[in-house]
Amino acid sequence: MVRAKAQTQKCCTTNEKLSLPDVAWAEDLAKLTWALAHPARVRIVRLLLSRTSCMCGEIVEEMPLAQSTVSQHLKILKQTGLVQGEVDGPRVCYCINKAAMAKLKKLIASL
Amino acid sequence: MVRAKAQTQKCCTTNEKLSLPDVAWAEDLAKLTWALAHPARVRIVRLLLSRTSCMCGEIVEEMPLAQSTVSQHLKILKQTGLVQGEVDGPRVCYCINKAAMAKLKKLIASL
DNA sequence: CAAGCGTATCGTAGATCGACGATATACAAT
DNA sequence: ATTGTATATCGTCGATCTACGATACGCTTG
Numbered sequence: 003m004v005r006a007k008a009q010t011q012k013c014c015t016t017n018e019k020l021s022l023p024d025v026a027w028a029e030d031l032a033k034l035t036w037a038l039a040h041p042a043r044v045r046i047v048r049l050l051l052s053r054t055s056c057m058c059g060e061i062v063e064e065m066p067l068a069q070s071t072v073s074q075h076l077k078i079l080k081q082t083g084l085v086q087g088e089v090d091g092p093r094v095c096y097c098i099n100k101a102a103m104a105k106l107k108k109l110i111a112s113l
Numbered sequence: 114m115v116r117a118k119a120q121t122q123k124c125c126t127t128n129e130k131l132s133l134p135d136v137a138w139a140e141d142l143a144k145l146t147w148a149l150a151h152p153a154r155v156r157i158v159r160l161l162l163s164r165t166s167c168m169c170g171e172i173v174e175e176m177p178l179a180q181s182t183v184s185q186h187l188k189i190l191k192q193t194g195l196v197q198g199e200v201d202g203p204r205v206c207y208c209i210n211k212a213a214m215a216k217l218k219k220l221i222a223s224l
Numbered sequence: 225c226a227a228g229c230g231t232a233t234c235g236t237a238g239a240t241c242g243a244c245g246a247t248a249t250a251c252a253a254t
Numbered sequence: 255a256t257t258g259t260a261t262a263t264c265g266t267c268g269a270t271c272t273a274c275g276a277t278a279c280g281c282t283t284g
Contacts, residue, residue: 024156024159025152025156027155028152028153028155028156028159029152029155031149031155032149032150032151032152032154032155035146035147035149035150035155036146036147036150036151038142038143038146039143039146039147039150040143040147040241040242041136041139041140041143042139042242043143044138044139044140044142044143044146045135045136045139047224048135048139048224051224057260058260058261058262059259059260059261062260062261067242067243067244068243068244068245069260069261069262070243070244070245070246070261070262070263070264071242071243071244073261073262073263074241074242074243074262074263075242076261076262077262077263089250089251089261091250091251091252091260092250092251092252092258092259092260092261093251093259093260093261094260094261094262103224106221107221107222107224110217110218110221110222111218111221111222113158113159113162113214113218151271151272153272168230169230169231169232170229170230170231173230173231178272178273178274179273179274179275180230180231180232181231181232181233181234181273181274181275181276182272182273182274184231184232184233185232185233185271185272185273186272187231187232188232188233189271200231200280200281202230202280202281202282203228203229203230203231203280203281203282204229204230204231204281205230205231205232
């Protein structure tokens, strides 16, 4: 997602430009917003928020997508930290990571 | 971005599932978050927020990207409505669309 | 009109996304 | 041990993203 390939063009030629914290901040926010940048993932997050927790199978039933596709979206949500999943016997129980959600909200609100 | 291809799997088999407003809501939010789903676009938005307005050339100078690439990112931001650009003689002056930003913040806050 | 500047668009190439079916894995129950 | 259920991963395919240079467009100035 982030290439960060070294460019020929100079950057930071003056103090006002591109302070490194800003770059990191931007990457942070971009990562979180990217997690929500697909309707299916937004819907999964909403579903989890409405239930405090949810079996994977229930999510699949709610979505007009194949099980493998839902699993992929869940993987992305886990990678970004917005969602946590814990194994419960043969099933997996997913829930929102409230800290990550709070971080997203904070970053957006401070825009 | 959204394919919405008809699936073989049934949806909305019960009342609780996938109410259409929710789907539209999810697509709305996904579209807005997708606009911010790249660090370069986050930085452009931050830059514009810090200045009330900005010439395109200034943006290009701040970013370690080619002019054409920045122009593409600006096009995406314009498409989603987060940013507006108006021609000012030979230049283009970009600014944040406050209404769209407010909508994004509201949607995220109401998650 | 010509030249120059600022911006947008085109064309292209490589990487990633998003979807699926098929298959592997992990656990529970028989 | 075998079977069945729930979930994750693999492999693949087409579409889209992201980057660039080259070029086209629009406006201003000489």
